[in-house]
């Protein structure tokens with residue numbers, strides 16, 4: 001893996017560069033579209049025969065968890081810079097830094113060592129550890145898988161001692177790599193995208209509130225409806241967390257806001273993040289463009305909001321098959337007929353319940369107007385936000 005782009009222009013910026021992306025889903029697709037606007041070629045490695053990213057990237061079929069496939073991809077495709085759109089890649093071929101952020105337990109140990117505030121957590125190796133955790137943390141507590149977790153798959157709320165066996169079994173047993181976390185009684189979940197340059201400079205985006213539906217990101221609102229002091233603190237925690245990592249690119253930082261104003265970090269995703277999709281239309285520079293700029297060593301773009309408020313509504317499959325497609329199209333049709341709405345459709349084949357098939361960014365000069373527009377598209381989503 002070379003770290004420089006192939007040729008450098010008189011301004012010091014690489015003239016041509018091939019960015020290789022591990023994974024070719026919707027994040028790779030949006031990254032590829034942003035890269036295309038910068039004149040940067042993107043190639044993605046994805047095992048699926050059809051990859052959403054193929055609309056703007058060259059798709060190479062192969063598995064992003066297969067070290068030999070990654071090596072071959074880099075060599076045969078002339079990849080100058082390798083990056084990823086998902087966490088669950090084979091990191092033998094990537095940096096140790098990525099390895100650490102991928103393992104949620106190692107991530108938490110790392111952040112604790114650097115003074116980043118987190119819910120209390122502990123390693124879980126046996127049934128006895130679970131009983132001890134119940135006594136120490138109280139119930140409920142969270143049991144989590146250390147690796148390969150997303151959209152809440154890999155989490156289990158342990159409500160009482162009688163849940164212990166079912167919880168451990170659901171996450172693959174004690175051998176799978178488990179840890180426990182004290183339950184955070186949050187009043188809101190917040191997220192901040194942070195972009196990190198190759199020389200370690202970090203710049204954060206505005207603070208957003210995230211609303212989940214069945215553990216999947218459903219709605220985000222920027223700026224989050226919290227005090228300026230909480231906004232500043234959330235950006236400070238997020239920047240601190242990313243400052244103590246390595247590697248260039250965009251990071252999604254998820255946090256819990258407690259009733260007394262305390263902020264606790266939940267987890268960091270070392271990639272573009274659903275809570276940053278609003279930046280595509282709501283900020284001067286999208287998270288995808290800034291990711292590409294960062295991995296290439298280019299100057300980072302401005303992160304401020306260009307409108308008063310930006311709400312993102314995820315289009316999540318509401319039913320399998322045709323019925324799900326029909327319902328998603330109904331919401332999109334409303335968006336096309338509503339001021340301030342921008343539709344992003346990922347062009348995925350097939351529809352299943354809960355699948356992320358697109359999102360809509362809703363822009364307005366005020367939070368109230370943005371919310372009213374959201375209510376037109378999806379009254380249930382508005383209710384979840386209020």
Ligand code: ATP
Pocket residue numbers: 119142144149150151152153154155181182183184185186189212215254266267
């Ligand atoms: P993602 O799709 O964001 O990667 P994930 O599977 O990695 O999700 P987490 O972010 O760890 O899972 O948790 C998912 C959700 O579960 C959180 O957004 C939050 O709503 C809830 N949750 C997680 N940890 C805790 C905790 N310690 N206390 C209370 N709620 C929690």
Ligand code: MG
Pocket residue numbers: 149150151267269
């Ligand atoms: Mg996660």
Ligand code: MG
Pocket residue numbers: 254266267
């Ligand atoms: Mg999460």
